[in-house]
Amino acid sequence: MRVITGTARGRRLETLEGEDVRPTTDRVKEAVFSIIQFETEGRTFLDLFAGSGQMGIEALSRGAESAYFADNSKKSVETVRRNLKTTRLEDRAKVFHTDYRSFLSMCPERFDIAFLDPPYSTGILPDALGRVAECMKDTGVIIAENPVNEEILSNYGEFVLDRQYRYGKIKISTFRHKDFKR
DSSP: OBOOSSTTTTOBOOOOOSTTOOOOOHHHHHHHHHHTTTTOTTOEEEEETOTTOHHHHHHHHTTOSEEEEEESOHHHHHHHHHHHHHHTOGGGEEEEESOHHHHHHHOOSOEEEEEEOOOTTSSHHHHHHHHHHTTEEEEEEEEEEEETTSOOOSEETTEEEEEEEEETTEEEEEEEETTSOO
């Protein structure tokens, strides 16, 4: 797994091993950043359920002002920190070892972009989407990755489903504020 483009382009990122780990594929990562290509620079990015941190690192590499990484796995948090050091992006990153509910309840920031890729088939995504919507700037975008057979609602708080994209067995959904929907 590598950073696709930007200041850290080509740097290899460490991944986690095990059955519980499912890194976002390069194809899906490229698609996500194609969707938000003109919205990343100078923005605040949230990588919730960060895993290796590859999505937030990609955002930083592409010019995001800052990125917040949250994961409840100690191994994931350690991996994110090593990857930030490898890419020399740690000065614009904040890493939190906590579950998503605790992180979002203390919500230190209002985010421009949030990427959510929780463990599949756990029922976490709908709850997390509702909580993230409360921590977003009105002009922001929430991006969720989940399996195509996992249902999600068409709105969470003031954020409504904007578009959905399918990549094999994976679905990417974007949510925007009802007053700023494209």
